[in-house]
Amino acid sequence: MVSLKNNLKLFKMKNRIHKKLDEEKKLLSIYFSAGFPNLNDTVSIIQDLEKQGVDMIEIGLPFSDPLADGPTIQKSSTIALKNGMGTELLFDQLKDIRKTVSIPLIIMGYFNPVLQYGVENFCKKCRETGIDGLILPDLPLDVYLEEYEAIFRKYNLINIFLITPQTSELRISQIDEASDGFIYMVSSASTTGAKNGLGEEQEAYFERIARMNLKNPQIVGFGISNARTFDQATKTAKGAIIGSAFIKMLSQQGTAGISDFIKTIKPLR
């Protein structure tokens, strides 16, 4: 009886992501690969990002074969793996993170490492660590709904789905229905780190999605690299995610460059 009560309490409890989305501002989210540039940078990068006013962080669990990623994140993943990053180690590094960090933390990775860890084990560990959500681009919607939704809910984890300019309206509605938090709006047909910036095509797409009045807000990712693209993306969307550009900066300047990088984007919000 007690455990049932606790479960219900967990179920109803608002996740940090929900609370953040309720704030009246555009959200800046940063992605980085755990274990890059150095194996033990994970915690200090997260702490620095929060200190600089970043609203949400996606912690990349590196994978040997990151299909959806462009060269920058492929490279940071490879280096992170060479440094010795792994699933158990990441959880270990993050075990005390909630003592110092309060913004939402999301783990982004590919499905196979999660599958090998055990999906339930992985979710349980996320819950214990204080992770709020997961982005697993190659875990398809139908498989999630059939096999894993109950587990994610049990551990109060938000599963975040992607949409792209090619996603049909019907499928967007299905994804909106299955989502509880935000939708990750991929800005263009591309892998991560696309250089072409955001043009009229993207703006038309953002407006088309905005007109759909989805129940979940959208956060734009892929192709966001600076204040200008952040501003373009968040005209209609709730926020935007910077990944490759941040990692590029890290590989050039190391963690010392974090503060200046975020400052170039933050004033525009």
Place this chain on the structure above:
Amino acid sequence: MTYHANEKGYYGEFGGAFIPEMLYPNTEELRQNYLQIMEEPSFIEEFRGLLKDYVGRPTPLYFAKRLSDKYQTKIYLKREDLCHTGAHKVNNTIGQILMAKRLGKTRIIAETGAGQHGVATATVCALMGIECVVYMGEIDISRQAPNVARMKMLGAEVRPALSGSRTLKDATNEAIRDWINNPVNTHYIIGSVVGPHPYPDMVARFQAVISEEIQSQLLEKEGTPNPDYIVACVGGGSNAAGAYYHYLDNEDVGIIAVEAAGKGIHSGESAATSALGKVGIIHGSKTLLMQTSDGQITEPYSISAGLDYPGVGPMHANLFTSGRGEFISITDDEAMNAGLLVSQLEGIIPAIETSHAFAIFDYRKFKQDDIVVVNLSGRGDKDLQTYIDYFKL
């Protein structure tokens, strides 16, 4: 009980489409159309016509008398080595280029390891006048110079895959990334029975011409369409899928799959997925694959570039775990010696991939009146340098 794919692309627990949303529209378009297109009379006519007049089908089913005498059983060879471009790969590329045309695609991409599938793809693109980009690991490009030259001569662009281990697995990643970046005009011709649904089923159906021909040829020669065993080498598994296809649900026919043990299953340099793999996701498919305990995909090894893949197609994963298929691993040395033996007993130099299949006769005994069909998936011309180096010819 069936060993074919269900409508969601699952073979037992294996298969499916574990792909990022960016690829969903591409694979969904294919999934919704492939069966219908393959059943259209005009498609069948064009496909069959090209297989006959361009590829040179039907390929012979040849009774290998001297090999049969040596091993005291009846061995037939399905001569896919006589296909245009030198291997079975072209059956699939002919099918997929016709599929791509009907879907209105104007650009083709492909991955290749040893270069056989790349050549087969470049060939059909030349035939149809369609732009062709082949991704090939940087390391494979330097190992397989003649096939790189063939592809270029056929008008294809060969793009080096510079990521990861710079071999077949990474070439496949690069091709998938290209497809993500070009979702509308491009068709991805996957070379094996791997990848997200509907690829494993579609490629198996295009390769099924092999088992269809074996049935009628064997009926003519032996009075029965069914051999006792059908033997094929398995990397990703396309020649095997084609050779087994019409026999999958006929349990009177034994299925034998031969994997590459490399320098030995436990040497750390192997590609024997059934022995070393665990269930996981590779290239959009749930199947058996070689990986670390953390779920990082590991690099396989075999002397044969065509068997050098860290997974197997989901059909084969299901044949293995269900017990329907018998899986045997053959080392580099065993395969090389079998290749030499077949060359000298039958006057046929097999591809090193196929040599693995021939090596089982030293270990797996058959009855004297057993009919054993070996799918001779490719010819050894491409492997001459490897044979030369190995035997100091």
